[in-house]
Amino acid sequence: MTSFQPESPSDGEAVLLLRLAGPIQAWGTRSAFNRRETGAEPTKSGVIGLLAAAAGLAREDPLDELLPLRLGIRVDQPGTLLRDYHTVSDYRGRPLPQAGVTAKGIQKPTSPVKLTHITTRYYLQDAIFLAAVAGPYGLLNTLDQAVRAPAFPLALGRRSCPPTQPVSLGLREATLEDALREERWQVSRQSGEQFAAQLGRDRQLDRPLYPARIDRSATLEDPDGDDVLHDAPVSFDPHLRTFTSRRVRHTWLSIPTSFPNPDDTTNGSDDEAGHDPFALLGW
């Protein structure tokens, strides 16, 4: 890969914000064979994979430039788990092929003959995340352009999960945590209204309550973090797929809701009702 360095206002770091939203998403960490799981939050391999696809890298290409990028995830709407029963068969009614090949280089049929594989695939439904990727300004500027004009169609962890627009929210010159803290809450107008109505009921008011800020959970990459995730990609080459671990810390961020006329009596820090104890569990 050739380095591409456009004119940058500063040689420093920048943060690229991505809105990861769509009806269904799937962020696998420990999936194999017939059971395809999803984690509760986007994985680093998923986000780096999305950026690599946008930039047009082949699976076998080295990821050198992308690997040092740091990732932060904010959970704007945790969504729920969807289990999809998925059968696989050949549409011509032939036996399914196996991975092995004949001397002539043709896939052998399964033996004994197998006509249907049953697989179970898990998705997150109705979830919305804000991902922040920190790294050199020039590289992120290129990736920002790539996400807006991707080489391959983008997907939220699995090909059948196209994202809704916009994906890229542009670059910010801030730290990972500040960029995630200052971006407005990414839920739909309707979900925001439902939240406010529920908050009003919780406080025994007979009207919706519109806080200026609410707390949302976040996972930030941090060398001194107290948790380890094993989802950092090393290579996407189908024959050498490898991952490594990275240190993260989990935290709560007080974020702006962008309600038009907020009731300023509450703010995120002491807003108990805005705290969702189940968010950490991903339910």
Added chain:
Amino acid sequence: MTPPKARTYIDIHILQTVPPANLNRDDQGNPKDAYFGGVRRSRVSSQAWKRSTRTHFAERIPKQDLATRTRRISTALTERIVEGTDLETEAAARLAAALLAQLKISAGKKEGDTAYLFFYGRRQLDAVAALVRDRAVQLSELEDTELADEITKIPVREQFNAGHPMDVALFGRMVADIPALNVDAATQVAHALSTHAVELEFDYFTAVDDEQKEEETGAGMIGNIGFNSATLYRYATVGLHQLLHNLTDEEAAVTAVEEFVTSFARSMPTGYANSFAHRTLPSMVVVVVRTDQPVNLVSAFEEPVAASSGIAAASARNLAREHAKAVRAWGDTPEFTGLCHTFADSSDTAELLTSTFGETRAFPQLLSDLRVHLVDTLKQAAR
């Protein structure tokens, strides 16, 4: 990192109303669903609709006629043999011709004199070239008859029998053990979701034994069938650049897009078809060609369409507004927009659709206009 190159994506948006049906069921036997925008929606998985698309596709695509386009395939194969060996073009061409003789192709026939295309995939040619790579020089030194004898031992035919290349170029193939057979799909298909909230309903049925004895009462069998009825939003996108990469042939790529749009629009999963007779045609098909990125417009339905009156028409209006909003907000005007719908001509819905997507066209007309546009696009790119 290099800056992005030009792309061409063909987005297909379809609204289709399905009567009470159960066309894609889970292991409980109930129609699949998902939550979106906080309410339950009917869902048809992408794999289910892809399967019906492929079946439809396979029924319509004629069997390969191997006697066409021989000059093109010979040239392409010659190039590949030259790339990997020390042979000169002339010797490589002789070798390519000998290899292709196995396909019973009569070399040097005039192009374009038949109705069929011979589709071959890039990977297939690579595989054939790889078969002779190590012994190319040794083979090229043989006399004609000896060469022909030697070539018959090489499994060329089988390479072209490994699936229909057009089908594989569109839908991809993943074979864990053999990277040479892997092909990245050019299409992306989303799960179809209803534009409105849907509840699961049950049909309680009893089956009566006609041969029942007088003294016995009761049913022979009882049970429940889960079903629902929905107006579905279906979305797929095709990357023309990826398709071209997979197929190597421009005309084949354009034809593949046309065939995919046709089969995706006209096919339907067949689950419980005999109990529900649910086959319908779309109320609306919109094809959008973009050079920036694919745009899925499912966000038009995050707020579910109210079930007061005319869900299909209200969904179409929401879709048009979402498309207009996306174009306004991002300033990315599509290169081509084609609309085909079945709403009443004088209605507000038809007016809004026309002002957003242009005049409605009959589906065959839409396809041929799309073809003209794509051929133009590829011509421009070649300059």
